[in-house]
Amino acid sequence: MELIGMLDSPYVRRAAISLRLLGIPFEHRSLSVFRNFDEFQQTNPLVKAPTLVLDDGTLLTESGLIIDWAECTSSKPALMPSDAAQRLRATRLTGIALAASEKSVQIVYEHKREEDKRDQGWLRRVQGQLHSAYDLLERELDGKDGWLFGDTPTQADISIAVAWGFTQIVAADVIDAKAYPNLVRFSQRAEQHPDFAALPPE
Template identity: 50%
Template sequence: MRLIGMLDSPYVRRAAISMKLLDVPFTHESVSVFRTFDQFRAINPVVKAPTLVCDDGVLLMDSTFIIDYAEALSGRSLMPRDLAARRQDLRVLGLALAACEKVVQDVYEHNLRPEEKQHRPWIDRVDGQRASAFSMLEAEIAQRRTPAAQAELNQADVTAAVVWTFTQAMLPGRVDAAAHPALAAFTAAVERLEAFVDTPPV
């Protein structure tokens, strides 16, 4: 199988790391939805990253669905079976993905839209949503154990760490690490694990 997309995308990276943790074999192709749009469109006309090209040529899109398929292939899950633990991880996932969405919206607004076209009330709204999501995520991570080994990682761990690393790279100084000490420390520990080191966001 082929995973298409740049690892500077948190969605591509979380899919790649998850597939490695699940021992699902794949090759990664660093194709950009911006710089190499036509090349990406030749693979997937929708031009959505990540795209998974299955062995039979079927295209899957969206990191969550790609991870779901990888779990089905491996016969394992990165989500807990216990209902209470699963609900807690779903809460962390929801907050991390919501924060990520708002970071992406901010980046697009400032990097792709001309300044005279930017709408300040919309930017303020997105910034407020992002701040709330990260504040709530910080509270959740502060109560969470930090995985000491790669085998302890689950999907909530992977996604929270990937999103924090992405945010610090894309909005330096805008989401203060000092105001999110648990999230910063958690991510620093997780980023040292092999699947993360072998899948750098560059």
Template identity: 45%
Template sequence: MQLIGMLDSPYVRRVTVSFGLLGLPFEHRPVSVFRHFDEFRRINPVVKAPSLVCDDGTVLMDSSLILEYAESFPARRRSLVPADAAGLLHDLYIVGLALAACEKSVQLVYERQLRPAEKLHMPWVERISGQLLAACTGLDAAYAAHPVQVASETLTRGDVASAVAWHFIQAMVPETVPAGDFPALQNLSARAERLPAFRAAPHGEGTVQPAE
């Protein structure tokens, strides 16, 4: 399998970290949807990251769909999905908040870095910022109420998405979401970033390295 996309995307990083935790082998190709648009379009005409080129040539896109497919692999080390109904419900709640945080933080980055300053519509920026803060508030409250064991053997899809989202937010739009206001989320991310699967796929423009 080949995973296409840059590790500066929280969606690409979510998949790479999850693959590492699952113990699934893959090749990472850091192709940018901006700088390498034509190359990416030859792989996936939609030019959406992450894209997963499967062994039979099928191209999957969207991090959640890719991770759903990954859970079908009998060779995976474990599952990232809770087996009980209550645990699954809680994890899906966390995934929803984390992906909302990813979406709104990416929108803010696009607004500030890609749109000309004279075209910036501040009411829209304020709305996105409010949605981002609401998602982070929900995540912080959830992790404060239900602390998790941060270990390679115990993290769920929601935990991975939350930790990756928080790291992206603090790397890209920290002025919008002050770290000190979200201690439980900050603690989760800091501890997760020390795990081998996270260290093997650091945020940025590099390539996934073999896990330790």
């Protein structure tokens, strides 16, 4: 099977790392939804990254749905805790991390506009939401030296580390790493894991 999309997308990278952790073999095809639009469209008319092309030709889009399919397919343990209380916390933290990714992407898209056409009020609101997401995650990681829920990464770990790395690439001027030492340490540890290191942002 084939995973299509650039690893500089937090959604593509999140899906790719999850597939590796779940032991689902795939080939990565690095196509941009901008630079390679026509080529991407030949595979998926929606031109949506990530796109997972299954062996039978079925197309799956949206990182969460790809991960859900992979967990149902894999013989390895799921990437969410089985304990109900821990699963609730992991779900909440994953949601915050995905919000951070979303707000970072919105900042990227707003800066694609000509400067005189940017909505500065909306941009300030998005930047505030991004700060709020990382403020919450920074507090959650206080005093945490390893993975959030045991000895192996969960979806919360993946989503937080991937979101942070993406934001530091595209919006480091908005989110000063010095103000978030817990996130910095957590993400540095995560990026040393073989399944993260094998899939660095492009």
